[in-house]
Amino acid sequence: MSARDVLITGIGLVSSLGEGAGRHWKLFAGGTEPVVDRERFAPYTVHPLPAIDWGLQIAKRGDQRQMETWQRLGTYAAGLALEDAGAKDDEALCGSMDMIVAAGGGERDVTVDASIMAASETEADVGVAINRILTTDLRPTLFLAQLSNLLAGNISIVHKVTGSSRTFMGEEGSGISAIETAAARIRSGQSSIALVGGAFQTEHPDMLLSYELGGHLHRGDWKPVWSRARSEGGGVVTGSGAAFLVLESREHAERRGRAAYARLGEIRSAAMRRGDGHAAAIAAAIDSIGPAAGDLLTISGASGAHAATAAETEALVARPGLVARGLSSLTGHLKEAQFPFAVATAALAVRNGAAPAPFAADEKPFAGTPGTVLATTIGYGSSEGLAIVTKAE
Amino acid sequence: MARHVDHLGRPVVAVTGIGIVTSLGVGKADNWAALTAGRSGIHTITRFPVDHLNTRIGGTVDFLPSSNRGGAALTHELAETAAREAMAEAGLPADGLGGPLFLAAPPVELGWRERLGLYGTVGEGSGYDRLLAAARAANRRDLFDASQFATIAHRLAADLGASGLPVTLSTACASGATAIQLGVEAIRRGECERAMAIGADGSATEEALIRFSLLSALSTANDEPEKASKPFSKDRDGFVLAEGSGALVLEPLDRALARGAAVIGVLRGCGERADDFHRTRSKPDGSPAIATLRAALADAGLREDEIDYVNAHGTSTPENDKMEHLSLSTVFGARMRTIPISSNKSMIGHTLSAAGAVEAAISLMTMREGVIPPTINYDHPDPAIELDVVPNRSRKAEVRTVISNSFGFGGQNACLVLARDPL
Numbered sequence: 001m002s003a004r005d006v007l008i009t010g011i012g013l014v015s016s017l018g019e020g021a022g023r024h025w026k027l028f029a030g031g032t033e034p035v036v037d038r039e040r041f042a043p044y045t046v047h048p049l050p051a052i053d054w055g056l057q058i059a060k061r062g063d064q065r066q067m068e069t070w071q072r073l074g075t076y077a078a079g080l081a082l083e084d085a086g087a088k089d090d091e092a093l094c095g096s097m098d099m100i101v102a103a104g105g106g107e108r109d110v111t112v113d114a115s116i117m118a119a120s121e122t123e124a125d126v127g128v129a130i131n132r133i134l135t136t137d138l139r140p141t142l143f144l145a146q147l148s149n150l151l152a153g154n155i156s157i158v159h160k161v162t163g164s165s166r167t168f169m170g171e172e173g174s175g176i177s178a179i180e181t182a183a184a185r186i187r188s189g190q191s192s193i194a195l196v197g198g199a200f201q202t203e204h205p206d207m208l209l210s211y212e213l214g215g216h217l218h219r220g221d222w223k224p225v226w227s228r229a230r231s232e233g234g235g236v237v238t239g240s241g242a243a244f245l246v247l248e249s250r251e252h253a254e255r256r257g258r259a260a261y262a263r264l265g266e267i268r269s270a271a272m273r274r275g276d277g278h279a280a281a282i283a284a285a286i287d288s289i290g291p292a293a294g295d296l297l298t299i300s301g302a303s304g305a306h307a308a309t310a311a312e313t314e315a316l317v318a319r320p321g322l323v324a325r326g327l328s329s330l331t332g333h334l335k336e337a338q339f340p341f342a343v344a345t346a347a348l349a350v351r352n353g354a355a356p357a358p359f360a361a362d363e364k365p366f367a368g369t370p371g372t373v374l375a376t377t378i379g380y381g382s383s384e385g386l387a388i389v390t391k392a393e
Numbered sequence: 394m395a396r397h398v399d400h401l402g403r404p405v406v407a408v409t410g411i412g413i414v415t416s417l418g419v420g421k422a423d424n425w426a427a428l429t430a431g432r433s434g435i436h437t438i439t440r441f442p443v444d445h446l447n448t449r450i451g452g453t454v455d456f457l458p459s460s461n462r463g464g465a466a467l468t469h470e471l472a473e474t475a476a477r478e479a480m481a482e483a484g485l486p487a488d489g490l491g492g493p494l495f496l497a498a499p500p501v502e503l504g505w506r507e508r509l510g511l512y513g514t515v516g517e518g519s520g521y522d523r524l525l526a527a528a529r530a531a532n533r534r535d536l537f538d539a540s541q542f543a544t545i546a547h548r549l550a551a552d553l554g555a556s557g558l559p560v561t562l563s564t565a566c567a568s569g570a571t572a573i574q575l576g577v578e579a580i581r582r583g584e585c586e587r588a589m590a591i592g593a594d595g596s597a598t599e600e601a602l603i604r605f606s607l608l609s610a611l612s613t614a615n616d617e618p619e620k621a622s623k624p625f626s627k628d629r630d631g632f633v634l635a636e637g638s639g640a641l642v643l644e645p646l647d648r649a650l651a652r653g654a655a656v657i658g659v660l661r662g663c664g665e666r667a668d669d670f671h672r673t674r675s676k677p678d679g680s681p682a683i684a685t686l687r688a689a690l691a692d693a694g695l696r697e698d699e700i701d702y703v704n705a706h707g708t709s710t711p712e713n714d715k716m717e718h719l720s721l722s723t724v725f726g727a728r729m730r731t732i733p734i735s736s737n738k739s740m741i742g743h744t745l746s747a748a749g750a751v752e753a754a755i756s757l758m759t760m761r762e763g764v765i766p767p768t769i770n771y772d773h774p775d776p777a778i779e780l781d782v783v784p785n786r787s788r789k790a791e792v793r794t795v796i797s798n799s800f801g802f803g804g805q806n807a808c809l810v811l812a813r814d815p816l
Contacts, residue, residue, distance in 0.1 A: 135446065163666070173543050210537075213503075
């Protein structure tokens with residue numbers, strides 16, 4: 001035990017299953033069915049946002065209007081995490097709190113974009129048409145409402161977190177680096193408390209397009225994340241959701257008298273070479289931070305993307321005693337928020353001394369009390385992250 | 394145990410390589426010659442049609458092979474060009490970084506040329522349904538890569554021989570400074586013996602220009618482009634959108650000396666603070682910027698009277714220059730009237746995600762050469778801003794320490810303190 005251990009003292013979650021750490025754990029532990037929308041973006045299935053009363057975490061309607069859904073979702077989940085950590089509305093604490101947000105962005109105006117696409121078929125000079133349409137039809141404040149670093153900006157404005165504000169980008173890797181960097185800063189004494197996490201709003205065609213350009217989206221009937229290899233499409237079913245954590249040094253948490261969910265242990269991040277050696281590289285990374293033997297509950301952030309998920313499956317199956325829960329079966333792929341969500345779920349399992357019920361029919365039961373849980377995110381793209389979460393004491 | 398440690402016992406962080414690209418040219422030599430001659434790189438935009446646009450000028454980088462290949466390709470080439478120059482100066486093999494990579498880059502979305510090209514590959518339907526159908530039908534790995542925010546950093550990391558998962562970041566106009574701060578922190582934690590910090594921005598597309606224009610952020614002085622960026626002037630009317638890149642090789646001073654590398658300067662301190670006031674305006678009392686300046690000085694272990702020169706954020710917007718003056722005057726007191734301060738943006742425009750890194754690179758050259766680049770276009774001083782802006786002509790001066798400011802849209806502020814001499 002060290003005064004600079006990194007403790008998880010607050011969790012804010014939103015997914016298609018609902019909101020809050022408590023609700024998510026109740027459903028994970030008791031077993032639940034995924035919430036999916038098969039029609040709106042057919043042939044793609046998505047896990048949609050639940051009904052949210054934004055005013056609960058974003059008091060001013062003016063603030064809500066300045067954000068597109070993605071920023072609102074992240075700001076909302078950040079509020080949940082701060083509240084859970086007993087930090088909400090504590091101006092002195094938030095004023096010195098560090099922040100790293102994993103962000104995508106770019107909720108474009110679908111109507112304006114469609115009119116440019118239509119104009120491209122009729123107008124002689126498309127470049128001039130683009131200028132005309134964007135200049136006249138684009139809502140001036142939309143830029144800020146979708147800009148990557150403005151999720152953090154809005155968290156500062158709404159929740160007064162102003163110690164520092166950094167935004168990492170780059171799909172799943174941004175969430176991995178955000179947690180790794182925040183934890184490293186706390187461990188070295190560069191920071192004592194940090195809000196870290198991300199949000200993803202998939203219910204926008206441009207968000208789906210960025211996956212589908214790489215042929216990554218699953219089509220046809222919904223299936224659990226481990227069972228999509230022989231289905232039409234690329235295997236990823238996306239979801240809207242967000243996960244924020246409050247990470248804090250043990251010393252700082254004790255001084256505030258806050259109990260922790262769990263301790264964040266070693267973290268491995270990598271940009272592994274994909275292909276033949278990928279499964280072996282993942283297995284070696286697990287061995288390098290996980291317990292040498294025995295049962296190991298694993299909250300996997302597998303996306304379902306065929307090659308990456310096959311490699312991860314091979315590595316997980318090869319490790320004796322490893323029992324995995326594929327988060328994406330219940331939440332969908334949350335991109336920037338994927339790793340924070342997996343780490344949060346691992347912390348909930350540690351705190352509650354129990355494994356989640358299987359998320360899909362082919363997942364094995366886990367009998368014991370998980371004292372050490374592995375969280376993984378093997379990206380559909382080019383990033384890998386692993387974290388060990390253990391009991392706080 | 395590190396031999397060269399700072400006032401807090403942390404390893405001293407040396408800069409051993411610099412790279413820079415701006416609208417003034419590629420590399421330190423061309424840029425320094427232009428900057429000290431007071432030359433502007435701002436020009437009329439020719440990359441795309443400017444019909445219907447209120448602003449038709451910019452500091453675009455038009456002379457690279459990728460200049461007309463979209464924001465992602467150009468940002469990548471800018472980053473790589475600066476990184477390669479920095480690696481070479483540091484005496485490292487081209488793929489021999491052996492440390493983490495921190496890339497400040499804009500969130501570049503798929504451009505209109507790519508979107509419309511894809512749209513045209515199928516004949517039925519409209520809007521995004523048709524785009525998605527086209528994506529399903531085609532295997533467009535190139536467009537996929539261009540649409541992923543991680544792509545540039547991952548390719549650079551592989552090419553430069555970086556270790557670990559590269560970080561791509563954005564803190565708006567402070568991004569370049571944040572990338573440097575992340576590198577400094579990693580070295581101070583003892584995690585690495587080298588780090589590469591890059592700020593790169595090649596995203597001056599028609600859509601980016603229109604978005605900033607709709608926020609009334611840009612200068613509309615189209616008739617005399619080279620006069621448009623006029624920081625601290627009474628008639629300043631907005632910033633000039635620009636492109637560029639800056640790269641720094643950072644390493645512990647011990648390590649640099651041990652391998653016989655030439656030390657260009659040291660990164661003495663970093664400070665940051667977020668503003669909670671408004672999405673585009675800063676808190677009227679300037680307290681976040683003031684706190685950022687003070688945090689950087691404290692981190693550097695320097696008093697206010699130990700700063701020889703201020704490398705201004707100096708965007709040429711009415712708001713920034715007023716607030717920057719207020720913050721500096723509060724921190725440095727009456728002495729601020731005599732500390733030289735200049736804005737590189739008067740010549741190169743606002744390189745956005747790159748600015749913090751570009752200006753840190755210029756700050757290091759300023760100290761090394763003993764010449765302060767001017768604030769050009771200072772013809773009508775703002776009487777409310779009493780500063781020695783090094784007007785219009787460069788000035789010889791002994792500069793041992795610099796504070797370089799980056800105050801971002803969205804409230805992200807970062808300041809760097811750089812020093813010429815290692816100890």
